[in-house]
Amino acid sequence: MDKIVILTGAGISAESGLGTFRDEGGLWAQHRIEDVATPEGFTRNPDLVHDFYNKRRAQAAEALPNAAHAALARLQRDHKGDVVIVTQNVDDLHERAGAEVIHMHGALMGALCAACGxxxxxxxxxxxxxxxxxxxxxxxxPDVVWFGEIPYHMDQIGEHLMQADLFVSIGTSGNVYPAAGFVQEARLAGAATLELNLEPSEGATLFDTARHGPASEIVPAWVEELLA
Structure with a gap:
């Protein structure tokens, strides 16, 4: 496998204590997405949105990379070919584990001026x-991509998908576009496809093979096999 393109989602950071949309009792459960993750919500109540992301930023700063983050950093470092990691996550756990990533949804640790960019x-x-x-x-x-906004680096990601020999989706629900369509783009380009997830995603049938279980267990095991 010369070029591996990996997409990571909330599932890879969940074991580090960062909740997903579906977690009960977490930050997301306390707010409507329309209120804290849309441009319209920010226009209506910027204080609420800033408070929400200040809490997420503090939570992410206290979190630590887990074994799945570490394994992907190792793969990127030791694989003889090219390993491109694209993440839907806005935390910096991949970087703190030692990996280089493309943040398609922005970053919690970034600020953006809505006036001048x-x-x-x-x-x-x-x-x-x-x-x-x-x-x-x-x-x-916050320099994060909200619902209704265009994700970052889409042209660059598209080029990587067209060149991929293997596309791997880790910890994603498979129901949020455009990321949910990456597996189809990679398949059209001739790449093999693999899903690593806690349970089958909504797009599970689009993958050639799949492994299910906690990311901190199945990702290191897969990386170990690949590098052996």
Missing amino acids: HRWTAPLTMGPRDLCPKCVTPATR
């Missing part, structure tokens, strides 16, 4: 009255 490293706590360091406008928002 300038980006900078986010402090742990942000608010709607924070000034952009470039244009000095109070238009600070």
Whole structure:
């Protein structure tokens, strides 16, 4: 396998204590997606949205990479071919494990000016009255992609999918586009496809093979086999 393209989702970070949309009692369970993860929600109540992401940022800062993150970093380091990791996650656990990743949904640790598009490293706590360091406008928002917005780096990701020998989806639900369509793009390009997930995703039938179980167990085992 010369080129491996890997997509990771919330399932890979869940074992590090970062909840998914479906977790009961977590941050997402306390809010409607329309209120905290859409441009319209931010326009209606920027204080609420900033408070939500300040809590997520603090939670992510305390989390630690797990064995699945470490295994992918090892694969990227030791595989003789190219390993491209694309993540839907906005945490930085892949990087802290030692991997390089493409963040298609932005990053919790980033700030974005809604007025001029300038980006900078986010402090742990942000608010709607924070000034952009470039244009000095109070238009600070988290540098994350909300529902209704176009994910980042789509052209670059598309090129990688067209070149892939193997496409692997890890910890994703398979129901959020455009990421849910990556397996079909890779298949059209002739890549083998593998799903590693806690349970079969909504797009499970599109994959050639699958392994199910906790990411911290099945991802290291798969990497070990691949590098052996």
